[in-house]
Amino acid sequence: MTHGFDKEYWEEHWQRDGAGSPPNPHLVREVGELVPGTALDAGCGEGAEAIWLASRGWEVTAADISSAVLARAAERGTPERLRWIEADLSTWDPGMRFDLVTTHYAHPAMPQLEFYDRVAEWVAPGGTLLIVGHLHTHGGHGHGHHPPAEASATAAAITARLDEAAWEVVTAEEGQRTLPGRDAPLHDVVVRATRRR
Numbered sequence: 001m002t003h004g005f006d007k008e009y010w011e012e013h014w015q016r017d018g019a020g021s022p023p024n025p026h027l028v029r030e031v032g033e034l035v036p037g038t039a040l041d042a043g044c045g046e047g048a049e050a051i052w053l054a055s056r057g058w059e060v061t062a063a064d065i066s067s068a069v070l071a072r073a074a075e076r077g078t079p080e081r082l083r084w085i086e087a088d089l090s091t092w093d094p095g096m097r098f099d100l101v102t103t104h105y106a107h108p109a110m111p112q113l114e115f116y117d118r119v120a121e122w123v124a125p126g127g128t129l130l131i132v133g134h135l136h137t138h139g140g141h142g143h144g145h146h147p148p149a150e151a152s153a154t155a156a157a158i159t160a161r162l163d164e165a166a167w168e169v170v171t172a173e174e175g176q177r178t179l180p181g182r183d184a185p186l187h188d189v190v191v192r193a194t195r196r197r
Contacts, residue, residue, distance in 0.1 A: 023052035024104050026132045030192045037099030042089055042119045043106025047073030054079035063087040097124035104132045107151045116158055125197045135174050135187040158191045167193045
């Protein structure tokens with residue numbers, strides 16, 4: 001099954017789904033010790049990660065294509081250091097670079113690895129890129145919407161696109177975890193890299 005992952009798809013998805021989940025544990029683990037600066041949450045969904053970052057002193061831009069989910073996210077609270085942006089991440093230009101660019105299970109209307117290339121360009125020198133994505137498994141289940149193989153990636157496929165002269169890979173791992181109330185585990189890929197100065 002092929003998804004378009006366009007605005008219409010995501011508006012329908014977020015009107016149907018949503019659980020008000022806590023911030024992704026991979027974000028908490030990988031970013032918790034970093035010194036706060038500017039951050040972009042690319043494909044912020046319901047905003048748990050953006051709100052968590054802002055509450056810890058980050059100046060956060062949280063972008064998503066769905067106006068429905070952004071309205072829901074804003075209802076969870078808008079800390080002083082957080083701004084919500086409705087944007088198509090396949091074409092949007094933030095006009096700046098960030099100390100942290102993070103994305104969690106985001107699927108824009110473009111090839112997944114090209115999307116990761118795109119958001120990596122928005123990381124400032126010395127900054128951090130954190131990608132949390134779906135690891136495709138045959139017969140596996142995704143994060144509520146069963147993403148197809150083309151919306152998934154492996155750690156090796158992501159890190160292969162990060163030029164060693166420009167990036168230091170800190171974390172590149174794959175694993176599974178179980179969410180409360182869900183029978184099927186999530187199969188995650190996590191890549192964290194620092195842009196060299």
